[in-house]
Amino acid sequence: MSSRAATRVFQGIEEEIATGLLKDGEKLDEATLAERFDVSRTPVREALLQLVGSGLATQIPKRGCFVRSPSFREVIEMFEVMSELEGLCARLAARRISEAQLKRLKQANAGCEDAIAQGDSDLYYANNVQFHECIYEACGNTFLADETRRLRRRLQSFRRLQLRVRGRMPQSLDEHHLIIDAIESGLAEKADELSRTHVMIQGERFNDLLMHMEQAH
Amino acid sequence: MSSRAATRVFQGIEEEIATGLLKDGEKLDEATLAERFDVSRTPVREALLQLVGSGLATQIPKRGCFVRSPSFREVIEMFEVMSELEGLCARLAARRISEAQLKRLKQANAGCEDAIAQGDSDLYYANNVQFHECIYEACGNTFLADETRRLRRRLQSFRRLQLRVRGRMPQSLDEHHLIIDAIESGLAEKADELSRTHVMIQGERFNDLLMHMEQAH
DNA sequence: GGTGAAATTATCGTATACAAAAATAAGATG
């Protein structure tokens, strides 16, 4: 955790948006937030600026900031882009990965297997992050890796829910194995294709999940 | 022009970085900038935050902000991502473009032809922007379009130089024609492939340009 | 003369104060 109040507020608001405490369209009142986080308006304003920068809020001049949860359509659009970026990472990784990186990639996946054996979805989540992180590093394009992480972060809250969807974890693991094989064999196009569908399936699962949640209502 | 001082300062610094007045690694001193733009430190700090957010500066806690021009390697990396995004835009556009959008796409390209006939590189640049803008709109993915524009904007200063490279404009136009044909025929994969190479050639040309500039020294 | 510690200085990060603009409420007029 950073010692800066501004980042504390930023992460705080970010989390409240993710957990649904702050809903879409809700006004982010500077004075109220300042009081709630027990700081002055200055760090709150800095946090709001960063929120706008990362797309979680919109700012209307002289009218204030408002929560901007992406619409259903927008989430699908983000998954469409995410699948492309992940695909590119995998394609490049297939050409550029080192032995050490490949080893770590396999270790991360082994961690995923253990998590499934233990039925621990949080542990799976952590190892899954590692798995993808290995590919990002192996792609040899720092800018691409950063951009992909950024988008992954934005999709995080939607992604985490998906793992709870029945039967997703074992299927995800199967896909990981195929991706590793393709990368290890240097089959760039195959690794790309597999990764793209790996992500797009998550997008579709998100769709299923929404349907399910709407039915529950 | 915005009425906000913060955005004025942001755009001002942005331009000074683009024109080379502020060089890589140079310190962005809050007090100095405040005096130069005739505002207080508050809007300067907001501008710096935005600069950091858009990757033009880095911030070291308790030590201040510094200009962060992308390295040669990073520019190449950005082109690598850009080519992928442009490719995705074209692939989706091939599936989703409307008649009206296709018409505007052809008009933009006709504008490019005129510009070449007149030998006007600025006019070519303007119509070229229109050409790509049409594809962004036609891809039917607002998020993708926004992200691609964002990256295009960051590469702008490097891109503009390239058109001056000998023989680039006519070649670029040929590529446009092929892309239009692929999109019109609904050949998604072909449109993707053509667009990707279209951008990557620019990356390579940027490479050539750098070599040339280094020789001139 | 060189090295290390303490004092000084500078700058960042935050709080508060003020000004300007917009939203809201109140009142007058038809």
Add this chain to the structure above:
DNA sequence: CATCTTATTTTTGTATACGATAATTTCACC
């Protein structure tokens, strides 16, 4: 009673003031 105008209030955007931390300088000691 509705509507337009005007006054009040709320809130944003900017300036200034202050405290804390890191960089720098000074000075003692080896």
